[in-house]
Amino acid sequence: MFRNYNQINITQGTGPESIAFDCKGEGPYVGVSDGRILKWEGSKFGWKEFAVPFSFRIRKLCDGSTDPNLEPICGRPLGLKFHIETCHLYIADAYYGFLVVGPYGGVAEKLATSAEGVPFKFPNGLDIDTKTEMVYFTDSSTVIQRRNVDSLLRSLDQTGRLLKYNPYTKEVSVMYKGLVFPNGVALSKNNSFLLVAESTRMRI
Structure with missing residues (x-):
């Protein structure tokens, strides 16, 4: 048990999903309900905007939004993971697909929106193999x-699919199909195996 902890409140949007630290150990970084990725700059400066999913995002409409119906317009970053060498941040956005942004943030670049001809509908968790540089995401x-999501749980x-992005060929391949709400993804420390959380079936 951790006896000492600090709570960092978020006032710009709600619902932080993934938490990531960059290759320098700075952060944390979180994706929030209004489509932005925020970086914690310490108690003096607080949360600062680090990245957005696309350049034409409407700030007046999106900033601070907690309305799920605006997510297709504003974006909803879920999975976050920094590449340990390049410090690029890979992003699984529930509406805008598989993205990446450089170490200084800004507007993310879209890498993929489909796999084997089937469009993404709900990109979620992700992790990076530090040896092969392959990116796995759900x-x-x-x-x-x-x-x-409530309909997804009931239905x-x-x-659901487990996918793999090859940064050398720029292709996304399907590793597994027929999953029931695959959510989080985590590689082992030595990258010898991969864990996937199937939320509805309550199993790994």
Whole structure:
């Protein structure tokens, strides 16, 4: 048990999903409900905007939003992971697909929106193999979006996938199909195996 801890409140949006630290150990970085990725700059400066999913994001509409119905417009970054060497941040955005942004942040670059001809519907968790540089991420459903997550849980939808992005070929391949709400992804310390959380089935 951790006896000493600090609570860092977020006032710009709600619902931080993944937490990431960059290759220098700075952060944490979190994705929030209004589509932005924020970086903690310490108690003096607080949370600062680090990245957004696309350049034409409407700030007046999106900044601070907690409305799930605005997520398809504003974005919703879920999985976050920094490449340990390049310090690029890979992002699984529930609506804008698989993205990456450089070490200084800004507007993310879209890397992929589909795999083997099937569009992403709910990109979610991700992790990076530090040896091969392959990026593994989940697409929780090919039918139901994140804003309708309650329907996804009730439906027992089995269209979830585990995907792999190859940074050398720029291609996304499907590793597993037929998963029920695949969520978080984690590689072992030596990258010898990969864990996937299947939320609806309550199993790893």
